[in-house]
Amino acid sequence: MILTVAHVTTYRYDRPVRGAVQSIRIFPSSCEGQRVIDWEVAVEGGLRGGGFTDGAGDQVEGWSIRGPVTEVAVRVAGTVETTDTAGVLRGHREALPPDAWLRPTPPIRPDAALADLARGAVAGAADPLDRAHRLAGAVAEAIAYRPGTTHAHTTAAESLAQGEGVCQDHAQALIACAHAIGQPARYVSGYLFATADGTPHEAAHAWAELWVEGLGWVGFDPANACCPDARYIRLASGHDARDAAPIRGIALGMADETLDVSVAVQAGQQ
Amino acid sequence: MQDYFNEMFDGGAVRAPYAGLETWVREMPAELRQMKQAEAEALFRRIGITFAVYGEGGDPDRLIPFDMFPRVFTAGEWRRLERGIKQRARALNAFLVDVYGRGEIVRAGRIPAALVYQNEAYETAVAGFVPPRGVYSHIVGIDLVRTGRDEFFVLEDNCRTPSGVSYMLENREIMMRMFPEIFRENRIEPVEGYPELLRRTLASVAPEKCQGEPTVVILTPGHYNSAYYEHSFLADMMGVELVEGPDLFCEGGFVWMRTTRGPQKVDVIYRRIDDAFLDPLCFRPDSMLGVPGLMDCYRSGGVTIASAPGAGVADDKAVYTYVPEMIRFYLGEEPILQNVPTWQCAKPDELAHVLDNLADLVVKEVHGSGGYGMLVGPRATKDQIAAFAEKLREAPEHYIAQPTLSLSTCPTFVEEGIAPRHVDLRPYCLVGERIELVPGGLTRVALTEGSLVVNSSQGGGVKDTWVLAE
Numbered sequence: 052m053i054l055t056v057a058h059v060t061t062y063r064y065d066r067p068v069r070g071a072v073q074s075i076r077i078f079p080s081s082c083e084g085q086r087v088i089d090w091e092v093a094v095e096g097g098l099r100g101g102g103f104t105d106g107a108g109d110q111v112e113g114w115s116i117r118g119p120v121t122e123v124a125v126r127v128a129g130t131v132e133t134t135d136t137a138g139v140l141r142g143h144r145e146a147l148p149p150d151a152w153l154r155p156t157p158p159i160r161p162d163a164a165l166a167d168l169a170r171g172a173v174a175g176a177a178d179p180l181d182r183a184h185r186l187a188g189a190v191a192e193a194i195a196y197r198p199g200t201t202h203a204h205t206t207a208a209e210s211l212a213q214g215e216g217v218c219q220d221h222a223q224a225l226i227a228c229a230h231a232i233g234q235p236a237r238y239v240s241g242y243l244f245a246t247a248d249g250t251p252h253e254a255a256h257a258w259a260e261l262w263v264e265g266l267g268w269v270g271f272d273p274a275n276a277c278c279p280d281a282r283y284i285r286l287a288s289g290h291d292a293r294d295a296a297p298i299r300g301i302a303l304g305m306a307d308e309t310l311d312v313s314v315a316v317q318a319g320q321q
Numbered sequence: 322m323q324d325y326f327n328e329m330f331d332g333g334a335v336r337a338p339y340a341g342l343e344t345w346v347r348e349m350p351a352e353l354r355q356m357k358q359a360e361a362e363a364l365f366r367r368i369g370i371t372f373a374v375y376g377e378g379g380d381p382d383r384l385i386p387f388d389m390f391p392r393v394f395t396a397g398e399w400r401r402l403e404r405g406i407k408q409r410a411r412a413l414n415a416f417l418v419d420v421y422g423r424g425e426i427v428r429a430g431r432i433p434a435a436l437v438y439q440n441e442a443y444e445t446a447v448a449g450f451v452p453p454r455g456v457y458s459h460i461v462g463i464d465l466v467r468t469g470r471d472e473f474f475v476l477e478d479n480c481r482t483p484s485g486v487s488y489m490l491e492n493r494e495i496m497m498r499m500f501p502e503i504f505r506e507n508r509i510e511p512v513e514g515y516p517e518l519l520r521r522t523l524a525s526v527a528p529e530k531c532q533g534e535p536t537v538v539i540l541t542p543g544h545y546n547s548a549y550y551e552h553s554f555l556a557d558m559m560g561v562e563l564v565e566g567p568d569l570f571c572e573g574g575f576v577w578m579r580t581t582r583g584p585q586k587v588d589v590i591y592r593r594i595d596d597a598f599l600d601p602l603c604f605r606p607d608s609m610l611g612v613p614g615l616m617d618c619y620r621s622g623g624v625t626i627a628s629a630p631g632a633g634v635a636d637d638k639a640v641y642t643y644v645p646e647m648i649r650f651y652l653g654e655e656p657i658l659q660n661v662p663t664w665q666c667a668k669p670d671e672l673a674h675v676l677d678n679l680a681d682l683v684v685k686e687v688h689g690s691g692g693y694g695m696l697v698g699p700r701a702t703k704d705q706i707a708a709f710a711e712k713l714r715e716a717p718e719h720y721i722a723q724p725t726l727s728l729s730t731c732p733t734f735v736e737e738g739i740a741p742r743h744v745d746l747r748p749y750c751l752v753g754e755r756i757e758l759v760p761g762g763l764t765r766v767a768l769t770e771g772s773l774v775v776n777s778s779q780g781g782g783v784k785d786t787w788v789l790a791e
Binding site: 070072073102103105106107117148150151300301303 | 450
């Protein structure tokens with residue numbers, strides 16, 4: 052598929068700030084199944100800093116904005132040709148070994164309920180891949196997709212207790228479950244082409260990757276009960292949602308911030 | 322009563338390194354000693370060196386007792402220590418480059434993967450990065466104890482930001498001021514070159530992008546920190562700026578210092594704040610002490626951070642057990658300095674042994690420091706031991722155990738005159754373009770009779786440490 056992305060993130064401040072600093076990871080992963088035709092990231096009025104590839108194989112760029120400003124906008128525009136790899140991440144160079152992806156950061160720390168869910172799901176599983184599929188299925192079943200019921204800091208344990216959430220909660224719960232049975236897992240941020248008319252429907256998306264011995268990293272999207280295919284664009288990974296955030300930023304100064312995000316992913320010829 | 326190695330007396334005879342001190346101490350009248358002791362205290366108060374060593378916390382205004390009786394090593398003893406310390410510093414840095422790179426030592430099965438990659442001090446944010454000259458730990462503080470004429474053990478490694486070096490320098494300064502004659506009568510290697518050596522070491526690891534003379538700064542959490550005196554002292558001695566997070570900012574991939582003459586580019590940051598607080602964009606988002614964007618500048622080669630973020634994974638007390646293995650694996654050498662035999666409570670059979678022998682062992686927290694949260698078996702009551710056993714069973718992976726070591730003693734001025742007291746040693750090894758070690762270090766002394774705990778928070782003091790010239 053040819054997917055075209057238009058993504059604008061706007062931070063507005065109720066009074067001028069002295070400046071802002073950002074760390075941006077909104078570049079399509081360099082892997083099989085993703086070919087970048089064009090891709091551009093720009094911060095209005097910002098100065099590009101150093102760029103590098105991190106240990107997880109993600110491309111990172113630092114940006115700074117000199118104030119005073121009351122608005123900072125990060126604009127992403129690009130086109131990517133995707134092919135279906137059945138969720139398997141191939142040809143992706145990264146320095147970190149799978150063992151580094153077992154860390155129980157606070158949002159993904161498995162509680163007893165998550166551990167029970169995981170153990171119940173994998174009982175009788177044939178192989179590691181089967182285990183992973185069962186975990187993803189169990190999470191999808193246990194947490195209903197219901198926007199507005201959770202927030203950015205909801206933990207995996209909380210969303211399971213609540214029984215509802217959005218893609219972030221599904222992904223974090225799946226990671227927690229995988230960790231509970233000793234399977235490395237991580238959070239992935241990206242885009243999803245969800246509807247034919249390009250209506251944003253969690254177009255800025257998130258899912259999880261589980262390490263499957265023999266296959267490597269395999270993506271699972273419990274929110275849509277599938278593995279990522281040609282409709283997905285993979286951007287960056289991390290231990291949890293905060294760690295994998297496409298933009299991490301801070302404003303210098305005392306002001307209240309409001310965030311406005313618009314994402315559109317469209318399919319078709321350029 | 323256990324037999325301890327006395328560093329001054331061998332039977333009735335005075336050991337060679339202390340020969341030069343025997344007359345000095347024998348002929349010192351009691352009144353003079355009291356006067357000098359009061360003078361030393363006044364000097365320490367005046368210069369304001371009142372912080373706790375090694376980040377132990379405690380009352381920041383409390384003076385750490387200074388004992389005037391020096392601790393002495395011969396040139397020969399020091400040569401061996403120096404070789405052993407440098408060997409260890411090399412291996413620890415090789416380990417750090419490896420575990421943030423290909424992880425050969427883990428692949429080879431020489432250290433468990435979980436111990437490295439699931440370690441809280443392992444920073445995934447720096448994986449795949451090799452700092453300038455392949456150095457992660459630029460100042461390695463290695464804590465040593467002596468148990469016999471030729472027996473030294475490494476108690477622990479400090480690869481992050483070992484403190485206390487200002488004591489090494491001030492103790493010497495004060496001794497020379499009070500007793501110039503003994504420095505004329507004995508040929509003692511100088512330690513005063515340390516700040517310049519540290520500055521050169523830091524300048525030698527400037528990023529490749531740096532052109533001309535590198536700008537080095539010390540980044541402090543501020544004057545509320547218990548080691549603030551040391552930060553400002555070292556900045557003064559090195560002739561570099563002492564800065565706090567808000568004095569720095571990131572732009573264009575570099576770090577800049579605000580000055581009255583406009584922004585000045587910073588090439589090397591000797592940070593005295595923990596990884597977690599370095600950059601709110603990468604680590605703790607609520608940190609006000611760090612510099613937003615610092616890690617992106619660092620990873621893209623715009624600035625060097627010393628010690629490198631993530632260096633702490635090499636000095637964890639559980640990883641410590643594997644340092645001899647690192648020396649063999651990376652250097653193909655046998656360790657010159659021995660580790661203290663250590664039981665990993667995370668391993669069930671070793672835990673069982675520890676639980677059976679708690680009364681004879683020292684049990685420490687894997688991530689702890691400063692002598693807090695530890696059990697000294699031989700000095701603990703039955704109830705204390707029982708309570709500790711409970712903690713051990715609950716979270717065995719948080720503890721390691723070691724035999725109680727017979728720490729050597731050094732003569733020390735006490736109420737009744739002179740008496741042996743237990744000592745340890747922390748030398749400061751500098752790693753940059755070259756590996757350097759000034760002949761000396763910080764000797765800590767347990768001032769309480771019979772005590773083996775030298776931490777200042779537990780009644781420890783400090784001494785001047787001499788290395789005699791050839």
